[in-house]
Amino acid sequence: MKNHPDFHFNISHSGNALAAAFCERETGIDIERIKKPNFKVADRFFCETEKDYIKKSDDPELAFFRIWTAKEAYAKFTGRGIDADFKKTEVLGDFIRKRMITITTGDYVLSAYTDCVTDYKIIKFDENSEIFKS
Numbered sequence: 001m002k003n004h005p006d007f008h009f010n011i012s013h014s015g016n017a018l019a020a021a022f023c024e025r026e027t028g029i030d031i032e033r034i035k036k037p038n039f040k041v042a043d044r045f046f047c048e049t050e051k052d053y054i055k056k057s058d059d060p061e062l063a064f065f066r067i068w069t070a071k072e073a074y075a076k077f078t079g080r081g082i083d084a085d086f087k088k089t090e091v092l093g094d095f096i097r098k099r100m101i102t103i104t105t106g107d108y109v110l111s112a113y114t115d116c117v118t119d120y121k122i123i124k125f126d127e128n129s130e131i132f133k134s
């Protein structure tokens with residue numbers, strides 16, 4: 001932000017949930033409701049290591065969304081979005097994984113990325129949050 005160069009934020013929503021990340025540096029966040037994924041998306045956008053991770057997982061749907069949200073969060077951090085490098089960007093590798101926070105909360109997977117994870121504040125709102133109760 002022009003008048004606040006040390007304040008960065010990013011938001012994401014899915015289903016009835018909203019997630020926001022606030023940080024002193026650039027940040028990216030993604031939240032997705034866990035549902036039956038279209039695994040053809042993995043063929044198009046995931047590298048071989050990520051596809052193997054899903055195949056070997058006890059919960060392939062959860063594994064899919066852990067990777068997808070991490071990829072989206074990283075893409076939002078870089079500002080590139082889904083581009084030609086999306087498939088080449090391996091989110092399971094040490095460089096990205098060390099700066100990524102991925103959590104499962106209820107029916108949602110949330111991933112957030114920044115190059116300074118110690119200064120992170122993540123807020124998730126859903127239909128059960130006080131903010132939505134009248």
